[in-house]
Amino acid sequence: MLDTYLPKRYQAANAFVVDSLGNFSDQIDVVVFDRQYSPFIFKFNEQIIVPAESVYAVFEAKQSASADLVAYAQRKVASVRRLHRTSLPIPHAGGTYPAKPLIPIWEGYLLLKVTGVLHWGCRLTKPSMGIYLMDDLIWAVLHRMGIFTSNNIDSKFNFEHGNKPATAFLFRLIAQLQFSGTVPMIDIDAYGKWLAN
Template identity: 70%
Template sequence: MSAWSLSTLLASLHDDIQLRLGIARKALQHPGVKGDASEGVWLDMLETYLPKRYQAAKAFVVDSLGNFSEQIDVVVFDRQYSPFIFKFDEQIIVPAESVYAVFEAKQTATAGLVAYAQQKVASVRKLHRTSLPIPYAGGTYPAKPLIPILGGLLTFESDWSPALGSSFDKALKVDMHDGRLDIGCVASHGHYFHDVSDNTFKFVQENKPATAFLFRLIAQLQFSGTVPMIDIDAYGKWLTQS
């Protein structure tokens, strides 16, 4: 009989995330360093456990009209079908068409942070995205509809009491459009998600929130399908700009 335990393995995934976030909170005093450490924990988890068709990075997002988003802590984007990515030193820029999800990652959830995250997410969703018809041996498929870009918030703690209560819900409902934060995790308490069936936010308190959040994110990404066929020529025109 195997000595492996699936429940133990899944619990260990969360315990590792919570421990590393806790160390960043307690041991690192400089706010910028602490923030970078928190982002790194979430990025490492997503890079390790998301299917390889996805990549996660801190990045800017650009569209074919030359518009840029604000810098996003965690961008989940396509690496299989997205034909290019720009990287210079630590600065990464990805095309808007390749983006599946964007997250703000910080130590503690507050009303101010929720509003800030909504602004960041909106700066991505407002970008122009192309979608070309897809040729195949028997003809051409119509251009694929644009997939919704998921937005979210990732923290270790919450300033509210209870951590996942009415105050959090009220903050999330301030922007239910371009800045909507569809899914997120407070690693010490639980995770939340936007339920499209009744247009409300559901809060789930469990023992292993990071693992539960990861599974829910993967499930939602599965329903997103594949990113549209990008119009490379729309980006290529910028080669002639001085």
């Protein structure tokens, strides 16, 4: 769904993420990455491999939530966050702009079906609802229920009820992508050195 509705400068796909040192992430259900300014996206044995600098967000999509599934999703997200990312100064006609700071990689958990009370098995955020959010979670979309959001700055937690949580999530994601602007300028030479070895 995401790849159909995102603006064309972005792409969403099941993919692996790689860094210029040759480290790979686990396979991620949904990687949202820059397609306009990413000079290369690998494809190997029908698997998409995205450079770490191009990644905006990673999501795990599951049928249900449990403590084990959330811990599994956390490990997969951590495999992306630990990757090395480069950012070079940006040349222009009058000289160069400083290298762009690395953008945060957002993460989330997309649930297609929910039955009963959710116990996510991580830090307690709203005990009356039985909701446990994974650390650093940005979004959780629950089919037919609503959308959970939180942030790392003040750990605020919000649940928005709604009949169209997937649509609300899509609009929220597009707004975040617009706010982030372009990804950093990738050090292509660093990838070239890795691939040459």
